[in-house]
Amino acid sequence: MAAKHAYQDDNILSVIQDRLDTLNKSERKVAEAILNDPTSATRYSIASLARAAEVSEPTVNRFCRNFSATGFPDFKIRLAQSIATGTPYVGQNISPEDSVAEFADKIVLTTIANLDKARQALSAKALALTIDHLIQAKQINFFGMGGSAPVALDAQHKFFRFNIPVMSYDDALMQRMVAAGSATGDVIVVISYTGRTREMIEIAEIARANGATVIGITAPDSPLSKVCTVALEVTASEDTEVYMPMTSRIIHLTVIDILATGVTLKRGPDFQQHLKKIKDSLKPTRLPIQ
Amino acid sequence: MAAKHAYQDDNILSVIQDRLDTLNKSERKVAEAILNDPTSATRYSIASLARAAEVSEPTVNRFCRNFSATGFPDFKIRLAQSIATGTPYVGQNISPEDSVAEFADKIVLTTIANLDKARQALSAKALALTIDHLIQAKQINFFGMGGSAPVALDAQHKFFRFNIPVMSYDDALMQRMVAAGSATGDVIVVISYTGRTREMIEIAEIARANGATVIGITAPDSPLSKVCTVALEVTASEDTEVYMPMTSRIIHLTVIDILATGVTLKRGPDFQQHLKKIKDSLKPTRLPIQ
DNA sequence: CATATAATGTAGTAATATTACCTAAGTTAT
DNA sequence: ATAACTTAGGTAATATTACTACATTATATG
Incomplete structure (x- = not known):
């Protein structure tokens, strides 16, 4: 970036x-x-x-x-x-003595700091490439296990609006089957914080062997990153600290946001109508303001 | 805060x-x-x-x-x-002419700005209250529909580690049934960006009528916020802009992080052993470093 | 222990910002 | 319409602040 x-x-x-x-x-x-x-x-x-x-x-x-x-x-x-960005608690870890206000501040500020770090590290080139692949996709599948499952689900929600068949899977067996059944023109986005989950790497390899495009949202220079067609490498500071939550999910979600926005932009203005229609469809389910 | x-x-x-x-x-x-x-x-x-x-x-x-x-x-x-925090693009919206690097920067910086705004607006008191409720819960259910479903799922993942029965539901019918079957001692966390989804409000009311504690992660002064036992009010700037993604999910996730951390802290040091055991259980599934 | 080298301070100098004052351009009232 | 007043903006002197060159003290090395 x-x-x-x-x-x-x-x-x-x-x-x-x-x-x-x-x-x-x-x-x-x-x-x-x-x-x-x-x-x-x-x-x-x-x-x-x-x-x-x-x-x-x-x-x-x-x-x-x-x-x-x-x-x-x-x-x-x-x-x-x-x-x-994150002053008062630089390097200070959360301690059991912290008040709620204090550790809440620390969590948010750490998240902010990590987002900013990620922003600087993200490769615009890899993002652009990924967006190109996604636009041309016949079908998109998001794979995320454990903590990355919600991210994959979120991605599905976002991309669903694009009129492309899109699914998310959090189950290794299903993922393996989808990978095995994939073909050229399919895009599989694999989300993994560590990039070292054996299962995920194998699944990525299977998908590629079948001609699918594999995008990895994962750690730099990880085994997973090496088997992907395009790797979106996200540097999230290791969560060495006991109390500090994993901020990587949040960075991954933001990457998803970027990708979705990229696709929207490339689709051009006539496509915005379609998006508005989807948004409006929710109106009747809501109470009016006031 | x-x-x-x-x-x-x-x-x-x-x-x-x-x-x-x-x-x-x-x-x-x-x-x-x-x-x-x-x-x-x-x-x-x-x-x-x-x-x-x-x-x-x-x-x-x-x-x-x-x-x-x-x-x-x-x-x-x-x-x-x-x-x-978010300089170069203050107030500037994403435009179709932006390069990938530019709109990616804008997205991340907007997210950061919103997180920081939320940090200042969050009520430490409401957070503390919520944490107290969660610690005493016999059972926790996270409800989120549509875009909030992934947030609820993420919360389930996090709270699962606490040895409390925890579930997440993204389906209105299931939510309604769970709410109807709830009792004193149950905590239901309702996640809704707008706080005006009729269905959600009704469900929250049903849960409360049955004696459950209802926590709302939602918009300030929204109808939902009013029917909750405790409302964690999150100010996310309305996503009026076409291209700008919803940053509210990210803020909601961060709130979940804060709650989970709060529970961990209150559980005390002996509980950290338990967390470490869960973390270690994942080791065999991963490739070693190098 | 003598000498070299690094660390720190003093005092003068240069850069930078602020104040006081002045002029010109508008405004209002007669 | 013009005199008196008010506001906007600039000039130049002054005060503040930071920097440099040099002197001194401490520390390490043969």
Whole structure:
């Protein structure tokens, strides 16, 4: 992805946290002063930050340059940008002592951070290719097992509106049968967080052997990714943490959104009528507003 | 929500856009220069921005004060903060001319913006209450129809791990039967984007009449929200736009994440063993790394 | 232990933003 | 229609802030 505006994000705050050990005494003081209260750090002048960290102004300046800023003002800008997306809890894991408000915030902010990371990593080329395949598909099948089953179901809901035969399967046996029965012109979208589920890889191979196009929404360089016609590689930080939920599903859903939008756009304006008709068909089931 | 750090967000860029008409000639020039390329605006000095907008420096300064900044540097900081979450495409809708990279970016950034909005609007109190109900539940049922069916399914997947009988239903008849057969101690979580689906509202009423606790994940002040024991009100901007996908599902999923995490935390540390066992049970189905 | 090298601070300089004041262009009232 | 007033916007001086060059102190190495 990374359209024209490719601001090299990599959250300065987490970079600072990561490199804390490699800093020398005074610079660590600066780092700590910033991490201690990043939000107000953006309002400090170089003098006040120096005072807060109990170092001299040039030290602060050198510190900023260490983090690939051209100087203090530039550093503050970068800091401010990092802050918006997920600041207050950078790297902080959920702890049993958290209040509901706190861990809820952490969950949402982590999700946001991961979405943004995914945005930068997603390949526009792979997306475009996938959209092309989907448009030409005679039939689309979404495969997802376990946690990815809801994603596949969601995709089915979305693509159903396109007037293409579309199904989703969460059962390995059914998936295997569908794969075995597939043919050229069929597109099978395999959704797998790890990309290492044996069963899924085999199923993908069977589908390809039968001439189907296989799209993988999965982890980069995973075994699954290698057997796909097109791999949409999604970097979701491993859920090493006990309490932190899997954000990958959400990223996968967003990828589905992108694909569905891509297909809609390519279908052209006359197709919008069709979509509106489907949407309107739900009206009678709803209570009017007021 | 809004834990301790309640930074008054309200994206400066959209504020500028909104107030464009109320500005006088020179100030509008400044506004346009900024909106034209917000990212590089954060790197300008007051002099260069003045030059870009073809006005004098004090005009720029006055402009900044108009937008509740104490001065130019402060304004830049606010601008930088706004930029991180969804800048380049503030208010810009997806257009058929967009490249894949562009509309993909727009989709992800819109999703992020909506998540952040939801984060600020979510009631920690309602969340806490819901978690309490869920912990004490004898049985949990998730109801979601249409686009919310995958969300309900996802919730089932998550809560299944808690050793509580949990089911999800996407079929109105089944939901009605389950609601009719429910009793005190049962918790029914109703997921509905609009909160105005007649069927769902009736079902919620039936469940409550039978003594079940009904949690609604739905729109604020909707008819559904009023018949629930606890309403988790989610503000998702209406999907008025043709091409923009429904981001509400994603917000709903995140709410599910929060609830699941809340339950995990309350269950205490001995319960983590149980979770680990379930996670480990999947290992044999996966290819080893390398 | 002497010397080299890195780390940090001081003070002067340059850049940047802000203020006070002035001029021109509109507005309103007579 | 024009005098008085108000608002918009600019100029230039001033104050603030950040940066550089150099000096000093600490730390490592032969």
